Amino acid sequence: MDLSVINPILLLAALMSAATPILLAATGELVVERAGVLNLGVEGMMIVGAIAGFIVAVNTGSPALGFIGAAAGGAVLSLLFVFLTQVALANQVASGLGLTLFGLGLSALMGQSYVGVKPPRMADLDLGPLSDIPVLGRILFSHDAMVYIGLLIVLGVWAGLKFTRAGLVLRAVGENHDAAHALGYKVKRIRTLAILFGGACAGMGGAYISLIRVPQWTEGMTAGVGWIALALVVFASWKPWRVLLGAYLFGGITQLQLNLQGAGVAIPVEYLAMSPYIVTIIVLVILSADKSRAPGSLGRIFHASH
Amino acid sequence: MALATPVLAVLATMVFGGLLFAVLGKDPLQSILTIFWQPLFGEFAFYYRPQLLVKGAPLVLIAMGLALGFRAGIWNIGAEGQYIIGAICGAAAALAFYPLEAWWIFPLMVICGGLGGFLWAMIPGLLKVKFGTNEILVSLMLVYVAEQLLSSMSLGLLKNPEGYGFPGSRNLQQYASAHNAEIIAGSGMHWGVLAALIAVIFAYVLLTRHRLGFAIRVTGEAPRAAKFGGVNPARLVLFCLGASGMLAGLAGMFEVAGPAGQITIDFNVGYGFTAIIVAFLGRLHPIGILLAGALMALTYIGGDIAQSQLGLPAAAIQVFQGMLLFFLLALDVLTNYRLRFGAAEVA
Numbered sequence: 043m044d045l046s047v048i049n050p051i052l053l054l055a056a057l058m059s060a061a062t063p064i065l066l067a068a069t070g071e072l073v074v075e076r077a078g079v080l081n082l083g084v085e086g087m088m089i090v091g092a093i094a095g096f097i098v099a100v101n102t103g104s105p106a107l108g109f110i111g112a113a114a115g116g117a118v119l120s121l122l123f124v125f126l127t128q129v130a131l132a133n134q135v136a137s138g139l140g141l142t143l144f145g146l147g148l149s150a151l152m153g154q155s156y157v158g159v160k161p162p163r164m165a166d167l168d169l170g171p172l173s174d175i176p177v178l179g180r181i182l183f184s185h186d187a188m189v190y191i192g193l194l195i196v197l198g199v200w201a202g203l204k205f206t207r208a209g210l211v212l213r214a215v216g217e218n219h220d221a222a223h224a225l226g227y228k229v230k231r232i233r234t235l236a237i238l239f240g241g242a243c244a245g246m247g248g249a250y251i252s253l254i255r256v257p258q259w260t261e262g263m264t265a266g267v268g269w270i271a272l273a274l275v276v277f278a279s280w281k282p283w284r285v286l287l288g289a290y291l292f293g294g295i296t297q298l299q300l301n302l303q304g305a306g307v308a309i310p311v312e313y314l315a316m317s318p319y320i321v322t323i324i325v326l327v328i329l330s331a332d333k334s335r336a337p338g339s340l341g342r343i344f345h346a347s348h
Numbered sequence: 349m350a351l352a353t354p355v356l357a358v359l360a361t362m363v364f365g366g367l368l369f370a371v372l373g374k375d376p377l378q379s380i381l382t383i384f385w386q387p388l389f390g391e392f393a394f395y396y397r398p399q400l401l402v403k404g405a406p407l408v409l410i411a412m413g414l415a416l417g418f419r420a421g422i423w424n425i426g427a428e429g430q431y432i433i434g435a436i437c438g439a440a441a442a443l444a445f446y447p448l449e450a451w452w453i454f455p456l457m458v459i460c461g462g463l464g465g466f467l468w469a470m471i472p473g474l475l476k477v478k479f480g481t482n483e484i485l486v487s488l489m490l491v492y493v494a495e496q497l498l499s500s501m502s503l504g505l506l507k508n509p510e511g512y513g514f515p516g517s518r519n520l521q522q523y524a525s526a527h528n529a530e531i532i533a534g535s536g537m538h539w540g541v542l543a544a545l546i547a548v549i550f551a552y553v554l555l556t557r558h559r560l561g562f563a564i565r566v567t568g569e570a571p572r573a574a575k576f577g578g579v580n581p582a583r584l585v586l587f588c589l590g591a592s593g594m595l596a597g598l599a600g601m602f603e604v605a606g607p608a609g610q611i612t613i614d615f616n617v618g619y620g621f622t623a624i625i626v627a628f629l630g631r632l633h634p635i636g637i638l639l640a641g642a643l644m645a646l647t648y649i650g651g652d653i654a655q656s657q658l659g660l661p662a663a664a665i666q667v668f669q670g671m672l673l674f675f676l677l678a679l680d681v682l683t684n685y686r687l688r689f690g691a692a693e694v695a
Contacts, residue, residue: 082484122674131685132677135423135484139624140673147666151372154661261663266492273485312500319489323471326486327479345685 048301053294054181061293062192063088063247063255063264067271068278068285069196070243075275076203077236078216078339082138083123084244085268086145091116091245092252093149096161096259099249105164109188109249116245117238119145124237128230131343146262156259164188164254188250193286195243200282212236216337219344229344244268266319273322279335288325295321350683354629354636357675358643364675365668374658382658383650383665396649398536402607404645406431406599408544408638410623412551413592415632419555420567422588426472426487427596428620429494430465434597435604436501437464439517439611442526443506446518453525457601458539465597466590468494473589477582483589491620499613506611517611520604528606540602544641547595552634560587596620622648625673644669 067084074081094115099108119141126137164186175183203209212232215222219229251267252259270292278284299314307314362384366376387396410427417424424430438461445453472486499515506517520526531537555561567574567584575581599619608615626644630636651665681687 126674126677130678130681132680136628136673137677139425140670140677143621143625144667144670144674147663147668147670150663151661151667154663266489269485269488273482273489276482276485310500310504312496312503316493316496319492323475323481323486323489326481327475 048298048305051181053297053301055184056297057290057294058181058185058189059255059293060297061289062189063250063267064271064274064292065192065196065286065289066247066250067244067268068274068289069192069199069282070240070247071271072275072278072280072282072285073199073203073212073243074236074240075340076216076280076337077212077233078219078337078342078344079127079233079237080134080138080341081120081123081141081237081240082135082272083120083141083145084138084240084271085264085266086142087116087119087241087244088145088248088251088264088268088271089149089262090119090145090152090248092248092264093153093156093259094245095249096156096159096252097152099161099253100156100159103162105162105253106187108161108253109246112245112249113242114245116241116243116248118241119148120237120241120244123241124234127343128234128237131345134341134343142268150261153259153261157261159259161253161257161259163257186254188246188254192250196282196286203282213337216339219339219342223344223346229346233344244271247271270318270322273326277325277329279329280337281335291325292318292321350631353679353683354631354640354676356682357629357672357679360675360679361668361672364671368664368667368671369660372660372664374654374660379654379658379660382654382660383647383668386653387646387649390653396653398530398534399649400642400645401536401541402538402645403648404641405538405540405544406603406619407623407626407644408641409540409547409599409602410592410596410620411626411630411637411641412544412547412634413595414623415627415630415634415637416551416554416564417588417592418568418627419632420564420584420588421571422585423484424469424472424487424589424592425484425624426469426489426491426620427592427623428616428618429487429491430468430593430596431600431603431620432491432494432498432616433468433600434461434465435600435608435615436498436506436611437461437597438601439520439604440501440506442520442523442605443518445525446523449525451525454528454539454605457526457605458598461601462594462598465600466594468597469589469593470586473586473593476585476589483585487589495616498611498615502611502613502615508610515613519609521606521609526605528602538602538606540599540606543598543602548634548638555634564588596623622669625669628673628676 067088071084091112095108095112098111099105123137123141126132127134166184166186211227215227215229215232223229248264251264274285274288277288296318299317303311303314362380366380369379370376414424414427438457441457441460442453471490472483475481475486476483502515508516508518528538563579563584566577567579604611622644626637626640630640647665647669654660655662
C-alpha cells in the first residue's frame with residue numbers, strides 16, 4: 043500500500059469532475075420534485091442520454107453537440123413519463139421504474155455498434171491566468187466547460203426557484219396542485235416542462251460519464267448514479283445548494299475510492315466499489331428523519347375533476 | 349376491463365415490438381412468431397417447454413413477494429439483490445459441508461437461502477420503520493452492494509479450489525446432496541417450480557381469506573383508513589419486505605443449486621427487475637402473476653431463439669419487456685377512468 047500516490051490537489055480537482063454527473067441529474071430531478079412529480083426514471087434517462095450524446099459526438103466529432111444530443115435524448119425519453127403520468131394518470135413510482143427498465147434496454151440496443159469506439163475529446167476550458175494560480179487554479183479552474191455549466195445550472199435553478207415568478211408558480215404546483223389549479227395555473231403544462239427539464243439534465247449527466255469520465259460506451263455504464271442522484275435530492279431537502287454539497291460529497295467518495303483502488307490498499311476492490319452505495323444509505327438514514335421539507339403534492343396524481 | 353387491459357397491453361406490445369424489429373431490419377411477423385410460437389409449438393418445443401418452468405419459476409416467486417408489498421404501497425425494488433444474497437447463502441451452506449452427502453443438506457440450503465434474502469430485505473425494512481428512510485432507494489442501493497459482494501465471493505471465499513484459478517464456485521450440479529435436480533426428469537420441474545406454485549396458493553389465501561391480506565389491501569387503497577382500522581404500518585412494512593426478500597432469496601437459491609449450478613460473477617440475469625414487470629402485468633394478483641410469469645418466461649426463451657436464428661439483439665428483448673410495462677401502465681387509464689372524447693369540460 044502506498045498512500046503517497048494519492049495527491050490531495052489532484053484528488054480535489056478530480057472531485058469536481060466526478061461530482062458533475064450526479065450534480066446535473068440531481069438538479070434536474072430537484073426541479074421535477076419541486077413541481078410535485080416523483081420521477082424514478084433518472085437512471086434510465088441518464089443512460090439514454092449517455093448513449094445519445096455518445097452517438098452524436100462520435101458522428102459529428104463535436105462533444106458540445108454531443109451534450110446537446112444527450113439533453114435531447116433524455117428529454118425525449120422523459121416525454122414517455124409525461125405521457126404515462128400526466129395524460130394516462132398512471133402511478134408515478136411504477137412509471138419511473140418502467141422508464142429505467144426501458145431506458146436500460148433501449149440504450150443497449152442503440153449502443154450496439156458503438157462498443158469500443160473512442161469519442162472525441164472535450165478540451166479543458168481555457169481560463170487564462172486563473173488556471174495558473176497555484177493549488178486553487180489546478181482545483182477550480184482547470185476543467186472542461188460542462189463542470190462550469192453544471193454549476194451554472196445549479197445557480198440558475200436556485201435563483202429561478204427563489205426569485206422568479208415562474209419559480210414561485212412551480213413551487214405552488216408542487217406544494218398543492220389543487221390550489222394552484224384553482225388559481226388558474228396550468229398544472230399539467232408546468233409539470234410537463236419540469237419533467238422535460240429533468241430529462242435533459244439527466245441526459246447531460248449521463249453523457250458526462252460516457253464522453254468525459256470514462257470515456258467510452260459500455261452497457262449499463264451509469265451503474266446506479268441516477269439512483270444516487272435521487273437519494274441526493276432527499277438528502278438535500280429539495281434545496282439546490284445542498285444538492286451541490288451532496289454531489290461533491292459523493293464525488294469525493296467515488297474519487298477517493300478509485301484512488302485507493304489504484305494505490306493498492308489492502309481492502310479488496312469489491313468492498314471499495316460498494317462504498318458509494320453504502321454511504322448513500324447511511325446519509326439517507328441520518329437525514330430522513332426530517333421529511334417536512336418534501337413538496338406537499340409529491341408523487342400524487344393530479345386530475346382536474348377532483 | 350381489469351382483465352382486458354393486460355391482454356390489450358400484450359397485443360399493443362406485439363404490434364410496436366414488431367415495428368421495432370422491422371426498424372432493426374428483421375421480418376416483424378417472423379420475429380413475433382419466433383418469440384411467442386416457436387418455444388411452445390415449434391419444431392424443438394420439446395426442448396423449450398421445460399425451459400418455460402425453469403425461467404418462469406424465479407420470476408413468479410419474486411413477483412409474488414413483490415406484489416404483496418406493491419399492493420400495500422411498499423416498494424421493494426431491490427429483489428435482484430435479495431436474489432443474489434439468497435443464492436450466496438444457499439451455496440455457502442452447501443459448500444461448507446462439501447463433500448459430505450446427507451439428506452439434510454438441501455433443506456438447510458433452502459433455509460439459508462430464504463433467510464439470506466429475508467435479512468437482506470430487512471435492512472431497508474428496519475431502516476424504514478426506525479428512521480423513515482425511503483425503502484425504494486435503500487433496497488436499490490443494496491442491489492449494487494450485493495453485486496459487488498457476489499463478485500467478491502466468486503473470486504474469493506467461495507471460489508472453487510480445484511477450478512484452475514477460474515472465478516466461480518464449485519458446481520453444485522455435481523454435488524448430489526445439494527443439487528436442485530428435476531423432480532420429474534426432462535420436465536423442467538425442479539423444487540423451485542414447486543415453491544413458486546406453493547407461494548402463489550399461499551398468497552392467494554393470504555390476500556383473499558386472511559386478516560393480514562386484508563390489512564395489505566386496505567393500506568394500499570386507503571392508508572389513513574387502515575391506520576384507524578388498527579393496522580400497524582410498521583409491522584406491515586416488515587412483513588411485506590421480509591416476505592418478498594425471502595421469496596427472492598429462495599428463487600436465487602433454487603437457481604444456483606439447479607439451472608445455474610454455481611456462483612459466478614454474472615450469476616444474476618435481471619430476474620429481480622423483470623419480476624417487477626411480471627407483478628404489474630399480473631395486476632398484482634396471484635393467478636395473474638402465474639400467467640404473467642409464464643408469458644415473461646416465454647419472451648426470455650423466444651428472445652434467445654430469435655437471437656440465434658434471426659440475429660435479433662438481446663437488448664431488443666429487454667426493450668420489448670420494458671414496452672410491455674409501459675403499455676400496461678398507459679392502458680390502466682381505461683380501468684381507472686372512463687374516457688370521454690370530445691367533451692372538453694371546465695372542471
